[in-house]
Amino acid sequence: MPQIVFDDVDLLYPVKAHRCTTFKDLIVHGLFRKPHTRAEHVTALDRITLRVEGGECVGVIGRNGAGKSTLLRAIAGVYPSSGGYQLVEGNVCSLFDIAAGFEWNATGWENIRLRAYLQGETPSSLEGKLDRIAAFTDLGDMLDMPLRSFSTGRIMLLSFAIAVCCEPDILLIDEFLSTGDLYVREKAIAQIVAMLRQGRIVMIAGHDLAFLRQFCTRTLWLERGSIHEDGPAEHVIENYIEAMRDGFALTSPARDFAGERGV
Amino acid sequence: MLREVWQLRHFWLALAKHDIKDRYRRSVLGIGWSLIKPAVMTLILTVVFTSVFDVSVREYAIFLFLGILTWQFLTESILQGCNSFRLGNTYLRVRPIPLAIFPLRVVLSAGIHGLIGLAAAVLAIWYLHGTADFLVVLALLPALAILAITAWSLACICAILNTRYSDTQQIAEISLQALFYATPVIYMPESLHKTGWLHTLVECNPFASFLELVRRPLLHEEMPGATSILIALAFVSVAAAIALVALHRVEKRLVLWL
Numbered sequence: 001m002p003q004i005v006f007d008d009v010d011l012l013y014p015v016k017a018h019r020c021t022t023f024k025d026l027i028v029h030g031l032f033r034k035p036h037t038r039a040e041h042v043t044a045l046d047r048i049t050l051r052v053e054g055g056e057c058v059g060v061i062g063r064n065g066a067g068k069s070t071l072l073r074a075i076a077g078v079y080p081s082s083g084g085y086q087l088v089e090g091n092v093c094s095l096f097d098i099a100a101g102f103e104w105n106a107t108g109w110e111n112i113r114l115r116a117y118l119q120g121e122t123p124s125s126l127e128g129k130l131d132r133i134a135a136f137t138d139l140g141d142m143l144d145m146p147l148r149s150f151s152t153g154r155i156m157l158l159s160f161a162i163a164v165c166c167e168p169d170i171l172l173i174d175e176f177l178s179t180g181d182l183y184v185r186e187k188a189i190a191q192i193v194a195m196l197r198q199g200r201i202v203m204i205a206g207h208d209l210a211f212l213r214q215f216c217t218r219t220l221w222l223e224r225g226s227i228h229e230d231g232p233a234e235h236v237i238e239n240y241i242e243a244m245r246d247g248f249a250l251t252s253p254a255r256d257f258a259g260e261r262g263v
Numbered sequence: 264m265l266r267e268v269w270q271l272r273h274f275w276l277a278l279a280k281h282d283i284k285d286r287y288r289r290s291v292l293g294i295g296w297s298l299i300k301p302a303v304m305t306l307i308l309t310v311v312f313t314s315v316f317d318v319s320v321r322e323y324a325i326f327l328f329l330g331i332l333t334w335q336f337l338t339e340s341i342l343q344g345c346n347s348f349r350l351g352n353t354y355l356r357v358r359p360i361p362l363a364i365f366p367l368r369v370v371l372s373a374g375i376h377g378l379i380g381l382a383a384a385v386l387a388i389w390y391l392h393g394t395a396d397f398l399v400v401l402a403l404l405p406a407l408a409i410l411a412i413t414a415w416s417l418a419c420i421c422a423i424l425n426t427r428y429s430d431t432q433q434i435a436e437i438s439l440q441a442l443f444y445a446t447p448v449i450y451m452p453e454s455l456h457k458t459g460w461l462h463t464l465v466e467c468n469p470f471a472s473f474l475e476l477v478r479r480p481l482l483h484e485e486m487p488g489a490t491s492i493l494i495a496l497a498f499v500s501v502a503a504a505i506a507l508v509a510l511h512r513v514e515k516r517l518v519l520w521l
Binding site: 013014020021022023024025026073076077078079080092093094096097099100101102103105106110113114117118119120121122123 | 270271273274277278281285288353354355356357358359360427428429430431434515516518519520
């Protein structure tokens, strides 16, 4: 069974503005300026403790910059943690950025192969899956066209099809399904449900709360890089919405504006 | 790390294949361009330098063509290698991948172009000088392996530096330009004064040894000199060691610099 265990995991992100990024800077700093003492890192994840078991569908919510994407990338192993214990069992497939992991000038078919090889498929293991991927995308002859002629929704569909056909144990989705039309979304949901039934893990970060509420068994609410609340989706999302409405830790210009207009 | 690179071979081979295809998309001559550029350079420089140096066109043209091919392969690998992590950023953010794959992708596509030129050169030598000894051509294989590993190592080192310090590519360009004149690409090493400083410089220059490794078997049908082999081997070992250590040190962190 796949599982994700995070114990007190920190992630520090280097801040470019605070350090030398060219040899010129390095020389100028070394020769003429005193070393700066300002903090060179921001804490992107702050003591995250988390345990996800097979068959769970976990939603990740929070305001922009709260660390949703960073958390998923840390789970995928893309970002290194700076401290704490981290265990991810099972092969991970991630759908983070629609444009990520594609060559724009390559055809749909070429991109399917590239992406699948990146997931560790071989030409022989992929052979049987190509038809399934093509059928799932419904793209037909369109797959002979370069990717740059695809619409965003279709690229989303393509990467989703490849991800699902590579049969990952853990699927991480970041703000991804929202570009698909209703039909595509229903199709994706059916696949995700099938994955969950097989005991796999799915984690979805996003702002589409209605979707997450309908779909996730559990939700993490992140705030400034740490877990603010972790529990049943219904409950956490309810609290989140309430907090946002009350202006949780923020002064909302929209609220002020509404106030000025006497709404 | 090298085992992981091997496991993902289908991925980087597909990437390199795409790069080569993409470079010549929409061009009538297609991959022929990789031959035309060094050939035209050779033509122009041959016309100029056969009137400066006391050499025959027949001898000089092939000498020059082999020099240009080897030099072009190394510089292309290094300079394009500088940007290889930035180009690979899109994949590095999908899942953890061994970094060495991206410089390798660049070296592969430069290597294919180099090999096409080399095949043309071998054919030209056969045509001009009659059949070459097959064993001598075989001696070229270890030379090509050394060249490939050198290019890969240097591309890895430059890629790391360029990701951390974004002016690396400019520095590399200037350095390579200076190195070009200390390397017998367009002039013959024999034409230098034996006591001059340039002669000593060329003797120690590993890039000169690489050229010797390629030219000696093809042009003179003999094994390269022991000094050249030793210098080339020493350089490739040091470069590969530095690349491996550097990659190991930044393997996990580098994605945060991109």
